[in-house]
Amino acid sequence: MYREKAIEKMKGYFQEDRFIEHTLKVLARAEQICEGERIDDAFILQVATLGSIFHDIGIPEALKKHSSMEAPYQEQEGPPVARRLMNEEGVRPDILERVCYIVGYHHTADKVDGLDFQVIWEADFIVNIDEGNIVLEPGEVERSVDENLKTETARVLIREVL
Numbered sequence: 001m002y003r004e005k006a007i008e009k010m011k012g013y014f015q016e017d018r019f020i021e022h023t024l025k026v027l028a029r030a031e032q033i034c035e036g037e038r039i040d041d042a043f044i045l046q047v048a049t050l051g052s053i054f055h056d057i058g059i060p061e062a063l064k065k066h067s068s069m070e071a072p073y074q075e076q077e078g079p080p081v082a083r084r085l086m087n088e089e090g091v092r093p094d095i096l097e098r099v100c101y102i103v104g105y106h107h108t109a110d111k112v113d114g115l116d117f118q119v120i121w122e123a124d125f126i127v128n129i130d131e132g133n134i135v136l137e138p139g140e141v142e143r144s145v146d147e148n149l150k151t152e153t154a155r156v157l158i159r160e161v162l
């Protein structure tokens with residue numbers, strides 16, 4: 001498992017507490033979802049783990065090159081960085097490619113095309129609600145939760161932060 005080394009890579013790359021803390025919260029939520037859903041497919045588990053750890057890795061380059069951390073810039077800048085960091089750790093090519101795909105579309109709902117991506121999407125959604133990065137109006141909570149969260153586990157976990 002690449003988990004610990006990937007966490008060290010991510011921390012060393014970000015060197016900024018707010019990004020590191022957000023990432024670790026997303027990883028923890030993703031792991032809760034995987035456990036709650038009883039996911040035992042090794043590929044899905046590895047991708048969900050690495051994808052959580054690297055999902056926001058494009059932010060520093062987005063800020064440097066575009067002075068913005070808007071979603072399209074994060075998605076554009078993230079995959080090359082994720083690829084480099086995972087290559088340095090010798091991550092298996094099929095896992096690496098799948099993680100790069102997810103990093104490159106992690107703000108694009110209609111690109112979510114599998115349980116591995118769905119887990120990361122849900123984990124990030126829960127943490128972004130918790131951190132106030134996404135603010136839902138009272139009238140849109142039900143619809144938004146329904147649209148973004150497909151797993152039973154995530155639909156239970158979201159209640160902790162609403």
Ligand SMILES: [Fe+2]
Pocket residue numbers: 022026055056124
């Ligand atoms: Fe995030």
